[in-house]
Amino acid sequence: MFKEATVFAPVVTNDQGRVSVIFSADHPGYRDEEYQKHRARIADAALGYRLGEPVPEISYTPAEDEIWRAVSAELLSKHRQHACRQYLIGRNLLPFPSDRLPQLGEVSAAVRRLTGFTFSPAAGLVEQEDFYGSLADRRFQATQYIRHSSFPRFSPEPDMIHEVVGHGTHLANQRLADLYQLVGETVRRLETREAISLISRVFWFTFEYGLVLEDGVTKACGASLLSSCGELEKYHQADIRPLDIVAMASQKYLIQQFQPVLFRADSFSHFEDFLCGFLTTLQDDSPLVAA
Template sequence: MFEEAQLYSPVSHHDDGTVEVHLGADHPGFHDADYRARRNAIAARAVAWRPGEPLPRIDYTDGETAIWCQVSAELSEKHRRRAHPEYLAAKERLGLPTDRIPQLDEVSVALQALTGFRYVAAPGLVELREFYSSLGDRVFHSTQYVRHPSQPLYTPEPDVIHEVLGHGNQLASPRFAEVTRAAGAAVARAERAETVQVIADVFWFTMEFGVMYDRGELKAYGAGICSSYGEIDEFAEMEIRPLELTAMATQHYDITTYQPVLFAAESVDHLEDVVGAFFAGCDDDAPERLGAVTAVPTGS
């Protein structure tokens, strides 16, 4: 279960029209005035963007491009050894550049041709219901900033590397894309906040931090693992549990650290049969069925 207090770097809009990203005191860029100014400027572009307008294009600096190139190069070899074949095939189809940061509009064009998904610009973390319900329409809210250069191997926040290298490659798989869409449609149907949270928790342990067996070997397919060349080295050493809905809906997790508990699907078919089917049939009784909340007794 996720707690709202874990939210990293909320974004606020001031009366004078400026936008501020609030970095936590433990953030690697907290004391870096240039980085903070850059984050504010990129977030402001997303705040100013309106649906129907061309997506903001960011003029990435040489330093930001270098981080993308470094992470892409490191992940290339690690993906070959540790990513699931379904993810690898999707990555090959999408064909992201490794020598520059692609703009969200060009990734959208490629993804729409493959699975119908497209990106929209977000200044930071998006409220759960808004983020997930958009997935039901095959719309993915994406940040555009780059992680701090002092910690290129991992970010506790969803930067453009996570959103595009992680989720973009994943969404190029029609099968993964359909599970993602089903999660969004489930949230769009949900009337209760508790139901939205249960869907988000199951999504976290699958499409974000999911692992899956391939010919007896544990592989990664979750976007959070596949976009972190630190975590992709560590996931096989974590506590691996069977894919089980109640366990995923009630397992506490911290979004700012490596995940110590992961849930393994036996195959893509297994993921679809368990998680895809859960999203497809999810209703507002799900929190009680899964033990995520205590049922309220009815009067006699």
């Protein structure tokens, strides 16, 4: 979870050490006290986590298993039509249980065997430098909660469906995992907040919302697109533009709504070359950073 994606429900700890999650009035879980307590327990477990320890096990409810079962089945069906080949390679390498929400720890162990990437739990907001920087160590900081049952087809927050189906599948693929690591190494190499902010914007329009052209057909590559049933039905209606750092740097993006503008690579190799070229040449005093 990174900063832009956590506007909805910040985690706070009071003077007595009690952890709670603050839900805004338009959050689907705003009036659900049980859900809020559950979210607080999950956040508390993540706050107590220390690197090197096993990822905390979460007791998911039967209702949460049912959200996973329904949404993951619908996504799997949509992926056959809409996902790019590299995503599908990761998907084949990292099968998920269909009947229950997997534990983040078991996903982490499976991904580690494939590419060396691991997951660690994030209670809530992670600063950009920390979130992206940990990718250099092949570590992805992820949430462990799942969206509220009243709004199962789209989550403005990065929940387990997004983290596992989106980023977990990416990180099971060696070519994508290497790109994630390069993001982390670049963030560690740079020093200014502005440069890291630019990387975050480019990450958003590529790793989260990127498209790839395959055999004349536009396919989804980004983790946010591929973990949202609603987005997978709408992305063809977006204003689709060629990959362009300058355009991404100035393009407004929406966190809680479908994206009106998306960027498409001519192929997955183009996607890789574009990101490698940008990340390996970016400097703190690059003109686009200073702009």
